[in-house]
Amino acid sequence: MPEMIRDGEIVSNEWQRLDADSIAENGVPESGKVIVPLAVWQAKKEALKARGDIGVCLDPGEEPEALADDVSALPLVAINFPAFKDGRGYSYARELRTRFGFTGELRAVGDVLRDQLFYLWRVGFNAFEVRDDRDIQEALSGLKDYTVTYQGDVHDPRPIYRRA
């Protein structure tokens, strides 16, 4: 099983992420942990919701609001970064955690690289599928780039002037 980072540790990735085409062809597997695109989730929500081993992946342009009623039923939400420079996912993550109170696994997928990990973690991601051509051990150290932050974040909402 491929490796990934979850809660600051390297673990094996037991989730399978499927795209719309492969689901159109083969359907959603009967069992096993599966991450499906938002459109699939919306189409088959009633059937999938009961399973408890289905996660949803949001692409840029698909706002978390679409999951507003589902957050408590979802064990995992993935946010896709087709290119690391597209920063919409940062706001989506923050919204999921603070506006919609999502407490499950929030996973960054796609062009996920060491140098963005610290920021991704601060806005609420706790899991990272680091791009597979990169050294995951090295990527892990990206979570420790800074000990000082000025703003509040998902882990501690207090900005520095309210912490003392």
Add this chain to the structure above:
Amino acid sequence: MYVYQDHDQTLLEERVAQFRDQTRRYLAGSLSEDEFLALRLQNGLYIQRYAPMLRIAVPYGLLASKQLRTLAHVARTWDKGYAHVSTRQNIQLNWPAVEDVPDILAELAAVQMHAIQTSGNCIRNVTTDEFAGVNPDEIEDPRPWCEIIRQWSTFNPEFAYLPRKFKIAVNAVPDADPALIGVHDIGVQVIRDGNGDTAFQVWAGGGLGRTPMTGQVIGECVAWPDLLAYLEAILRVYNKYGNRDNKYKARIKILVKALGAEKFRELTEREFAELQGGPMTLTDAEVTRMRGYFTDLDYQPAGDGSALRQALDSDKAFSRWFHTNTRAHKHDGYRAVVLSLKKTGRAPGDISDEELEAVADLADRYSFGELRNTHQQNMVLADVRDEDLFALWQALDGLGFATPNFKLMTDMIACPGGDFCALANAKSLPIAEAIQRRFDDMDFLHDLGELDINISGCMNACGHHHIGHIGILGVDKKGREYYQITVGGRGDKVSKVGSKIGPSFEADEVPDVIAKLLDVYLESRLENEAFINTVERVGVEPFKERVYA
């Protein structure tokens, strides 16, 4: 000025370590060109036409003398011995080597300087009036708010990968716009609310560049505790909905225009409703702390002014400089002094290592050890006693910084242009110099009065050509350098974009074109009427006619 605490210093040192590691991985080939590009830009490092360029942040333009000395040392050790003041009050080095940048940053960090977010698609250095804190017209010192915004924006995790760059300016002067908030992505106007408390009118969607426009008021009256929550709300709307497909349509101005101010406000208010009153709310203690950093200068009571009066009466050159290059101060007995970096033959805004050191000495001697960079690419010693003005003038004259041309025609803004910048269509520095040489008679320049000529080497408008009373833009015509002229822009009160007068010109024609524009002005002006006011009264047409006759 703001005094770094231990945690601020730690943050800078962590940044140096991070960037050192990124540079190492890039040079070792484990970071791709494109990945490193985004990282180095967020650290102000461009790869330019001939060499890299490193843009060093000068928060709201304010520098301490020890920082000037370090800049001198850095320019001497790792560059060609000079630095450049940019139109966003930063300092640029034009010749550092990529592999030296981590060492340069370490040297800068030792004096609380850095290059964080001076480029890239993130929130850039916050700017303000270069006379902030001493300007008699301001309703309060805007710099504590600038520092509050600086800290909020520094490594803000949510807004590091915006659709495009993002610039914020703060202005606290009621009837003028010295910080150019009208042409910033966000402009913050300090106001008083109904109870006399500090509040903010927040503008969004202004900008120069390819599609110049002035911003719109989004927040009419934001209470001071809510400032950061309101800014965060705007940024979140922009981060989610700004255009990411076409970089020429990616600035917030395009989004505000497309949605309309009404709709943009509605989206902002929705985000704001969730943030207001939350943990981002500013506290009295924090604002008091920040204000404390900007009010501790030890001003002396005014003298009787006789020495100054005498010098003014007896020395015509000093008197001319005094009236042109010094400004009124909040405190009796003090003046703010503009150091002109626009002597003919000097590239606008350039300053050598030795000059940086000399200026640092003058700041220590005459102005509480502080100095400001201005967006017009000059420098300011903001707190000079009347009694010291004559001696300071003599010292500045010796250094070539006493050209009495502040706000006059030869006090031009020019971007580095084709001599340095990889994006340029045309050179800008030789145009500036040709104009300075053609119009070098001080009596003539003083008779002309205030006139802004702004030159950019391309559409990116780093030289703010749109808001020059006369704007000059380098364009490419079949591989040759041409210059397009605009008239009637202004960046002094409410910013306004100038109008093109017609087809563009070759470089050697430009001084003649300027001469014709000036002729029309001199023939048409009313008594004491400035160039820009004449243009607004008679319109652009007579200028066009003369130039293309």
